[in-house]
Amino acid sequence: MKTASASIILAGLLALGVSAAPAQAQLARTYVSAVSGNDGNDCNRLTPCRTFQVAHDNTLANGEITVLDPGGYGAVTISKTISIINDGVGEAGVLVSGGLVGITVNAGATDTVSLRGLTIKGIGFGGGSGIKFINGASLTIENCAVRNLTGADPSGHGILFQPSGQATLAVTNTIIADNSLNGILLVPLGSAIAKAALNRVELYNNGFAGLNMLGSFASGGALSATVTDSVAANQLGGTGFLVQTVAGHASAQLILVRSNVSNNALGVGAAGPAVGYISQSVISSNTTAWTTASGGALNSYGDNVVIGNNNQASQPLIPKL
Numbered sequence: 001m002k003t004a005s006a007s008i009i010l011a012g013l014l015a016l017g018v019s020a021a022p023a024q025a026q027l028a029r030t031y032v033s034a035v036s037g038n039d040g041n042d043c044n045r046l047t048p049c050r051t052f053q054v055a056h057d058n059t060l061a062n063g064e065i066t067v068l069d070p071g072g073y074g075a076v077t078i079s080k081t082i083s084i085i086n087d088g089v090g091e092a093g094v095l096v097s098g099g100l101v102g103i104t105v106n107a108g109a110t111d112t113v114s115l116r117g118l119t120i121k122g123i124g125f126g127g128g129s130g131i132k133f134i135n136g137a138s139l140t141i142e143n144c145a146v147r148n149l150t151g152a153d154p155s156g157h158g159i160l161f162q163p164s165g166q167a168t169l170a171v172t173n174t175i176i177a178d179n180s181l182n183g184i185l186l187v188p189l190g191s192a193i194a195k196a197a198l199n200r201v202e203l204y205n206n207g208f209a210g211l212n213m214l215g216s217f218a219s220g221g222a223l224s225a226t227v228t229d230s231v232a233a234n235q236l237g238g239t240g241f242l243v244q245t246v247a248g249h250a251s252a253q254l255i256l257v258r259s260n261v262s263n264n265a266l267g268v269g270a271a272g273p274a275v276g277y278i279s280q281s282v283i284s285s286n287t288t289a290w291t292t293a294s295g296g297a298l299n300s301y302g303d304n305v306v307i308g309n310n311n312q313a314s315q316p317l318i319p320k321l
Helices: 004-015 052-057
Strands: 027-032 059-067 076-078 082-085 092-096 100-106 112-116 119-122 128-135 138-142 145-147 159-161 167-177 182-186 193-204 209-214 222-228 231-233 239-244 251-257 260-262 266-271 274-279 282-284 288-293 297-300 305-307
Touching (some): 052 059, 052 076, 052 082, 119 128, 128 145, 159 167, 167 182, 239 260, 266 274
Parallel strands (some): 027 059, 059 082, 076 100, 092 119, 100 128, 138 167, 145 167, 159 182, 182 209, 193 222, 193 231, 209 239, 231 260, 251 274, 260 282, 266 288
């Protein structure tokens, strides 16, 4: 038998239109499916969601979203530590248009985000950018393809890494191609410290630069990238690897090892008090092999192959360390 007080509480909830049932709990692992997914589901294995955003919102911090089958899963804004994983079910990703961003990371200062096996592709209709990092501790990108992002800045970038605090970017086994501005733009804001590691990254046919490291907008921070076993090719109107800053702003350093820089308008460039170190790399068939400006410096360990460029360099030699 119900007590009088219990009846009063239940009546009050009903009067307010409030359900007495418990709220749906978030899961440590959620699932998305283009075949059987529905955003009204709870994102569990047998009842998957349809989009990355709904799955994200139903996933606990430190959890993981698993892709069950090929398909487009819509744009997502990530606000916590999470992984989005496709481990070989077929193409799974995001189509970008209307000046929007495919995947935005705007998380907490200690949050870490991982993306694996995804395709982010622009389809025109107003352009956009592929992946934009605003805040968080780190972003790791593995086995992904980011391509065909168009439009004027802030659109047209494959990956825009723009932290306002200390953050790291790691990219491996990934192709970034056919973007109207930069394949990857690293541009820390304020006094941010941004560090990047690129391994087996392929940068093709990007309009301004394959990798553009820009310290000009930072007041007291630092920007560094180490690139190994990678390719920057066919930026026919742009630069393969570019590191630049201005005096009084962020320090900027590029280390390039065992990489191929070919068929670009400019192979490698350093401007402002920015510095680059190049070792065991091939710089070939560019209009200009390398150049420095406004106090920039490029240093070689003397073990590079520089051949077949229309202009070997705007300087006689890269200084040997």
